[in-house]
Amino acid sequence: MGEFDLIARYFKRPVRRAALGVGDDCALLAPRAGHQLAISSDMLVAGRHFFPEVDPRALGHKSLAVNLSDLAACGARPLAFTLALALPEVKQRWLAAFADGLFALADAHHCELIGGDTTAGPLNICITIFGEVPVVDGRSQALLRSGAKAGDDLYVSGTLGDARLALGALLGQASLPAEVLAKARQRLERPTPRVALGLALRGVASAAIDVSDGLLGDLGHILECSTVGATVEVDIAASLIAASAYSESVGGQFLINLPEPQRRRLVLCGGDDYELLFTAPATARAAVQAAAQASQTPVTRIGQIDAAPGLRLIDRQRQALPNSYASFDHFA
Amino acid sequence: MGEFDLIARYFKRPVRRAALGVGDDCALLAPRAGHQLAISSDMLVAGRHFFPEVDPRALGHKSLAVNLSDLAACGARPLAFTLALALPEVKQRWLAAFADGLFALADAHHCELIGGDTTAGPLNICITIFGEVPVVDGRSQALLRSGAKAGDDLYVSGTLGDARLALGALLGQASLPAEVLAKARQRLERPTPRVALGLALRGVASAAIDVSDGLLGDLGHILECSTVGATVEVDIAASLIAASAYSESVGGQFLINLPEPQRRRLVLCGGDDYELLFTAPATARAAVQAAAQASQTPVTRIGQIDAAPGLRLIDRQRQALPNSYASFDHFA
Numbered sequence: 001m002g003e004f005d006l007i008a009r010y011f012k013r014p015v016r017r018a019a020l021g022v023g024d025d026c027a028l029l030a031p032r033a034g035h036q037l038a039i040s041s042d043m044l045v046a047g048r049h050f051f052p053e054v055d056p057r058a059l060g061h062k063s064l065a066v067n068l069s070d071l072a073a074c075g076a077r078p079l080a081f082t083l084a085l086a087l088p089e090v091k092q093r094w095l096a097a098f099a100d101g102l103f104a105l106a107d108a109h110h111c112e113l114i115g116g117d118t119t120a121g122p123l124n125i126c127i128t129i130f131g132e133v134p135v136v137d138g139r140s141q142a143l144l145r146s147g148a149k150a151g152d153d154l155y156v157s158g159t160l161g162d163a164r165l166a167l168g169a170l171l172g173q174a175s176l177p178a179e180v181l182a183k184a185r186q187r188l189e190r191p192t193p194r195v196a197l198g199l200a201l202r203g204v205a206s207a208a209i210d211v212s213d214g215l216l217g218d219l220g221h222i223l224e225c226s227t228v229g230a231t232v233e234v235d236i237a238a239s240l241i242a243a244s245a246y247s248e249s250v251g252g253q254f255l256i257n258l259p260e261p262q263r264r265r266l267v268l269c270g271g272d273d274y275e276l277l278f279t280a281p282a283t284a285r286a287a288v289q290a291a292a293q294a295s296q297t298p299v300t301r302i303g304q305i306d307a308a309p310g311l312r313l314i315d316r317q318r319q320a321l322p323n324s325y326a327s328f329d330h331f332a
Numbered sequence: 333m334g335e336f337d338l339i340a341r342y343f344k345r346p347v348r349r350a351a352l353g354v355g356d357d358c359a360l361l362a363p364r365a366g367h368q369l370a371i372s373s374d375m376l377v378a379g380r381h382f383f384p385e386v387d388p389r390a391l392g393h394k395s396l397a398v399n400l401s402d403l404a405a406c407g408a409r410p411l412a413f414t415l416a417l418a419l420p421e422v423k424q425r426w427l428a429a430f431a432d433g434l435f436a437l438a439d440a441h442h443c444e445l446i447g448g449d450t451t452a453g454p455l456n457i458c459i460t461i462f463g464e465v466p467v468v469d470g471r472s473q474a475l476l477r478s479g480a481k482a483g484d485d486l487y488v489s490g491t492l493g494d495a496r497l498a499l500g501a502l503l504g505q506a507s508l509p510a511e512v513l514a515k516a517r518q519r520l521e522r523p524t525p526r527v528a529l530g531l532a533l534r535g536v537a538s539a540a541i542d543v544s545d546g547l548l549g550d551l552g553h554i555l556e557c558s559t560v561g562a563t564v565e566v567d568i569a570a571s572l573i574a575a576s577a578y579s580e581s582v583g584g585q586f587l588i589n590l591p592e593p594q595r596r597r598l599v600l601c602g603g604d605d606y607e608l609l610f611t612a613p614a615t616a617r618a619a620v621q622a623a624a625q626a627s628q629t630p631v632t633r634i635g636q637i638d639a640a641p642g643l644r645l646i647d648r649q650r651q652a653l654p655n656s657y658a659s660f661d662h663f664a
Contacts, residue, residue: 027370028368028370028371030363039414039446040358040447041415041416041449041458045451045453049451120377208357
């Protein structure tokens with residue numbers, strides 16, 4: 001099967017929202033009047049972002065999910081994406097499953113494939129995604145990293161650390177009960193982009209980012225862009241690892257022993273969580289809860305923004321903890 | 333040097349046309365009123381699209397040039413691009429030279445880097461590019477592959493086959509005088525995207541595509557999308573290989589012996605030319621010449637569009653030639 005057959009068979013679908021989709025030199029796309037496009041690009045490499053032998057359906061899901069997560073962090077509504085794919089060989093079953101997983105998530109978010117490229121090469125998936133953000137009275141409604149103010153509350157959505165827990169188990173660094181691994185692995189391989197929450201937080205959150213490289217590392221970007229500091233209540237954050245909750249919820253059947261230092265490390269610098277980390281004025285607490293409810297996404301207040309630069313970690317007794325946590329870096 | 337330092341050092345520049353550039357979860361971009369975005373994505377893989385040891389400055393140029401060429405083929409004005417880059421290791425001199433070559437061409441086309449991704453992995457460069465096309469009375473002014481009509485003339489810009497000639501010499505398939513190789517290699521490693529010609533052809537050309545996989549293969553896409561056939565005057569096309577002209581222009585100093593079958597093959601299915609192949613009504617011949625002059629880009633009429641499907645090749649005596657030419661396919 002050649003390149004053009006491959007595109008036609010697995011990736012060409014009727015155009016819906018774009019003016020022109022797959023099959024010409026360019027796709028044509030326009031945001032609606034009064035809107036701008038939010039654009040993000042993520043590249044996933046075999047052996048670094050995923051195991052080469054991962055279920056291709058899950059890989060299709062995750063490839064798009066990490067991009068949708070960037071739109072969520074901007075409060076953008078998904079519109080369309082391009083897919084560039086380097087494949088070591090054309091395996092039809094693999095491609096069909098990859099396309100299935102990709103399009104299932106794309107359809108759930110009404111996000112349309114409008115173009116791309118395929119080539120032979122070491123497995124590499126590069127998606128560029130487009131979302132819409134309203135511009136009101138000349139001001140973009142996008143959520144940025146740069147809007148956090150001293151006194152703002154600091155929140156995170158959902159659960160944290162389970163993806164890294166699963167990765168550790170799959171790498172043989174730790175052993176987990178099979179049922180816990182299965183649940184945690186879902187978080188690693190099929191993350192849930194918080195698109196609805198991002199939309200609900202427009203006009204409520206003062207700054208936002210998605211947690212891809214680890215909570216503290218990504219918080220660092222907000223602090224740097226906003227020129228502020230923060231205090232994080234480590235044990236509130238550490239309670240957000242779902243693996244413990246699975247255990248408790250079934251009366252200890254899945255019980256796992258995660259020592260406190262390990263739990264803190266998984267949550268604070270695990271990465272691959274694809275939750276939203278955001279700030280909002282203390283006066284907006286009811287609005288944040290309303291956004292969480294409207295989007296059916298749990299959010300937890302884990303600290304606050306300070307005028308003093310730097311990051312402070314405190315435990316449940318509000319005692320200072322040393323910050324010995326490094327974030328994930330692709331080249332470290 | 334970590335991922336974020338790397339982005340800041342080599343790829344972060346002040347925002348000009350975008351509402352928000354490198355450094356947040358998304359970039360923000362809006363076409364001007366009355367315009368739509370043309371979007372294209374190309375992935376370049378080491379060992380397939382370029383030699384791993386190629387001059388990084390040339391690679392930076394070519395990575396963007398192949399994307400600009402897609403905009404040219406749509407008659408779109410370059411606006412911005414994202415860059416996703418997988419690198420086996422961080423080599424600062426390599427990166428500085430790559431960024432130099434990339435930004436020199438970007439600046440020449442007022443095309444702004446607005447975001448992207450960097451990761452460790454086998455060398456892979458994925459650029460997604462954005463251009464602007466006017467929409468007049470609800471109709472896009474983009475040049476498409478689908479507008480060719482029976483009776484239209486068939487044109488190609490510039491020169492053909494020299495990139496493939498250089499590739500053959502570099503692969504040791506043929507030997508070339510050093511001066512000829514140097515010139516041909518420029519065509520392989522630093523192609524000229526025909527952006528000005530594409531813009532000048534809006535409202536003149538009936539269909540267009542850029543020649544990346546070989547003249548006949550890319551012509552096939554126009555024929556398929558337009559549901560027409562074509563007749564190509566092979567020896568007019570074959571005269572467009574520049575290597576011969578170099579030889580003649582200096583009184584035979586660079587003389588190379590390209591047998592006719594080889595010259596035809598290089599021109600018809602060489603690939604990597606990044607010229608524009610386009611069609612226009614016979615009544616538009618003066619307008620085509622005006623567009624060529626305005627954009628300072630030579631164009632040559634090499635055949636015509638037929639109502640009868642299929643591709644016919646004729647020689648200088650207008651005798652039919654067998655079509656034994658296969659196009660480049662990344663998976664063939």
